[in-house]
Structure formats: C-alpha cells, structure tokens
Amino acid sequence: MLGYIGIGFAAGVVEKGVGLSLLEILLLSLFVYAGSGQFIICGLLAIQAPISTIILTVFLVNSRHFLMSLSVTSYFKPYSILNNIGIGTLLTDESYGVLTTALQEKRPLTAKWMHGLNVAAYLTWTLANVCGGLLGQFIPDPNRFGLDFALTAMFLGLCLFQIELPLKKRTKQTLQVLASVVIALVLFMRFTSAEIAVIAATLIGCLVGTVTHDA
Amino acid sequence: MLNLNILILILGCSIVTWIPRILPFAFAQKLKFPPRAEIFLSYLPLCILFALLIQSLLNFRSGNWPTIKGPEVLASIPALMVGYYTKDLMKIVIVGIVAIALIRLVI
Numbered sequence: 114m115l116g117y118i119g120i121g122f123a124a125g126v127v128e129k130g131v132g133l134s135l136l137e138i139l140l141l142s143l144f145v146y147a148g149s150g151q152f153i154i155c156g157l158l159a160i161q162a163p164i165s166t167i168i169l170t171v172f173l174v175n176s177r178h179f180l181m182s183l184s185v186t187s188y189f190k191p192y193s194i195l196n197n198i199g200i201g202t203l204l205t206d207e208s209y210g211v212l213t214t215a216l217q218e219k220r221p222l223t224a225k226w227m228h229g230l231n232v233a234a235y236l237t238w239t240l241a242n243v244c245g246g247l248l249g250q251f252i253p254d255p256n257r258f259g260l261d262f263a264l265t266a267m268f269l270g271l272c273l274f275q276i277e278l279p280l281k282k283r284t285k286q287t288l289q290v291l292a293s294v295v296i297a298l299v300l301f302m303r304f305t306s307a308e309i310a311v312i313a314a315t316l317i318g319c320l321v322g323t324v325t326h327d328a
Numbered sequence: 329m330l331n332l333n334i335l336i337l338i339l340g341c342s343i344v345t346w347i348p349r350i351l352p353f354a355f356a357q358k359l360k361f362p363p364r365a366e367i368f369l370s371y372l373p374l375c376i377l378f379a380l381l382i383q384s385l386l387n388f389r390s391g392n393w394p395t396i397k398g399p400e401v402l403a404s405i406p407a408l409m410v411g412y413y414t415k416d417l418m419k420i421v422i423v424g425i426v427a428i429a430l431i432r433l434v435i
Contacts, residue, residue, distance in 0.1 A: 137335075140335075146345070154341060164336060164337050164340065174372070175348050175349070178349045182349055182352040201351075259424075266420050269408060269424065270421065271377050273411045275374040299394060302393075310379075311380055318374075323364060
C-alpha cells in the first residue's frame, strides 16, 4: 500500500505539471481512479491531443480491467449484483494484485473484505493525488527541476513491470512485438499526428502479439 | 479553476474506465470471450505503455521523421537500472527526475 501513496503523489505532481487545477485533480482521481489511465491522460494532454482521442486511448488502456474483473467474478457469485458492481467499480491493478495473492494463499474471501480493501485504496489514492498536486503548486517551473520527466519515468516503470516477465519467458516473441511497436510508431509519427501514431502502433503491436502468440 | 473541456474529459474517461470494470460483474458468469480476442487484449497494456514511453522519448515534427530526445534517453538509463533492482515506481521517478535535472544543468 505504501507504493500506492508514492504513485498517487507523483501522479498529483504530474497532473499539476500539465496544468490541471487542484479541483480537477481531485475530480480526476475520484471519478477516473486509474493510475496508468491518469498518467496517460497527462501524457496526451501534454501533446495537446483532442479529447476524443484521449477518451478512446483511456478506454483501450482500461479494457484490461475487463479481463481482471472477468477473472475474479466467480469468487463473488454468492453476493448480490449491487455488491458485485461495487467491487468492480473500485477494482484496480493494485487491489486486483492483493486479491489474487489472497486467492493463492487460499484465504477465505468475503465481499466485505474486498470492499474494505477497495475503499482504503480509493481514499489513499485520492489523498495522495491531492497532496502531489499541492506540492506541485509550489514548484514554479516544474520543467527546470525535471518534473516533466516524471511522466516518461512513470511510463518507463509501468512498462518495465509489464515487460519483464514476458521478456524472460518468451524473449524472441516479446522482442518482435516491441520492435513492431517502435517501427509502427516512427512510421506513423512521420505521416500522422503523435497520438494517432501511439494508438496505431499499439494496435499493430497487439496484432503481432496475437499472430505470434502460439508460434 | 475548472475548465469545461477538462470536465468533459474527466466524465468521458470515468465512463470508459467504469464500464470495463463492472461489466463482467454485472453480467457475472454468462459472458465468455473468444480466446483470440483475449490474447489480443492481453498485449494491450504492454504495447500501449511501450508506445507511450517511446513516443515521450521522441520529438514529434509534423511531416518529418521524429528525432530522439538525447537528455531524456540518457536519464532513462539510471531510472531503468533502479527500476530493475527495486521494482519501486516512486524510486524510478525520483531517480529519473534527479538525473534529467543534473543533465540539463550540465548541458
């Protein structure tokens, strides 16, 4: 949970850095409540991507939550649909991580326990975001201190966590996927806008991943 | 302190993050994805984060080939090393910021 505070804090500073007000930061963490989603919003805001593009990208990024939710629904079968929707609403990468660890250790799971975990994470996240935004306010020129780089560093970290395991387990195939993303990105950046290039490169990377998955 | 465009953005993004999260719970056990689509989606987080990382290390120049941001690439090296050993996002960010600040001080 401590790591969660750090990410939220950095998110707040970055959000402030791309020009969001404290109120906007509060609303963003309350309503969107998605770590990588919020960083991606900042990244796209920084390159002045149109709102429709940002929403589409956030949708693509968070479609993975669909799979996460899908994989745990069976454990909450006995509970009401309202309970289930409540659990789904606040499910994040982090709370999913804690949940799957608990499942591995065969600890008994209740909806109440899950709600407790989710709500604690939710409040921590929002508080950390606002604190980060508050600190960001006192930094007159965040770029001079390299704070604009926080976003790149954040992508680097999130990317590293995503890449490490597949890179070790299926080195060649993962490299193929990554190479196709880079090639597509550079090609599309030559001929389209930066944000379209990101989406196109992502979809091409997924396609290459799917095709080479069983090879 | 509240920009209308940002408000629309927040609302839009909240809907597109909420729906994928609750959909399986709302429809519970009846839903089943074709395996191919599941594989495709499983590559999404990796590909999009990688694309965003590389994109943030490149200068976009309309109608031209992108160029590499030298100082940023350089600062990524210590951040990557710290990330590899600590697995701590906060430490990656702090090291990255310190590194780029130092590089900009020198250049």
